[in-house]
Amino acid sequence: MAQTIRIIKKYPNRRLYDTEISSYITLEEVRQLVLDGETFEVRDAKSGEDLTRSVLLQIISEHEEKGQPMLSPQLLSQIIRFYGDSLQGFMGPYLERSLQVFLDQQQQFRTQLNSLLGQTPWSMLNDLTERNMDAWKSMQRGFLDVATQANPANRPGTPGPGGKKPG
Numbered sequence: 672m673a674q675t676i677r678i679i680k681k682y683p684n685r686r687l688y689d690t691e692i693s694s695y696i697t698l699e700e701v702r703q704l705v706l707d708g709e710t711f712e713v714r715d716a717k718s719g720e721d722l723t724r725s726v727l728l729q730i731i732s733e734h735e736e737k738g739q740p741m742l743s744p745q746l747l748s749q750i751i752r753f754y755g756d757s758l759q760g761f762m763g764p765y766l767e768r769s770l771q772v773f774l775d776q777q778q779q780f781r782t783q784l785n786s787l788l789g790q791t792p793w794s795m796l797n798d799l800t801e802r803n804m805d806a807w808k809s810m811q812r813g814f815l816d817v818a819t820q821a822n823p824a825n826r827p828g829t830p831g832p833g834g835k836k837p838g
Contacts (some may be wrong), residue, residue, distance in 0.1 A: 677704070677711035681722050687713065702730050 679701065680688045689696045704711055705727070713726045735742055753762045 674710055677709055679711055679713045679726075680716040681713050681726070682716045687726075688716070698726070698730055698733065701726060702734075705730075 678690045713722045753759050
């Protein structure tokens with residue numbers, strides 16, 4: 672089943688009208704559509720021109736003005752320098768792929784963290800105790816093997832005290 676694209680009309684008075692719910696919405700509600708993974712387009716109500724990019728840029732701009740910005744002046748300057756450059760066509764796809772790799776790594780990290788945190792404290796403690804006990808037993812066996820090899824009196828078939836073979 673093909674997913675239909677949600678259409679939001681932008682009127683000259685800057686109001687946004689969501690045709691799916693037949694109601695006016697705010698930029699913050701458009702942002703929520705993005706967060707929810709909704710597929711939508713913003714179209715000029717009169718001409719039908721696609722305004723999606725400019726509305727998304729407006730949302731980014733408003734969020735950059737509030738709180739802690741993600742885009743430093745240096746980064747924005749570098750992006751501006753690519754406009755008109757011969758590599759401009761490569762920049763968008765490069766940034767998209769880089770961001771996707773970052774998101775994939777973030778999801779992998781979250782999955783690993785959740786699997787670790789999904790264990791109860793007792794099961795984590797039991798696992799740790801078992802690993803420590805195995806390491807301790809292995810170390811003791813190593814010491815006993817070294818001690819047995821170093822002391823000829825403890826070797827099988829070797830005469831014990833008084834020159835007699837155990838036996």
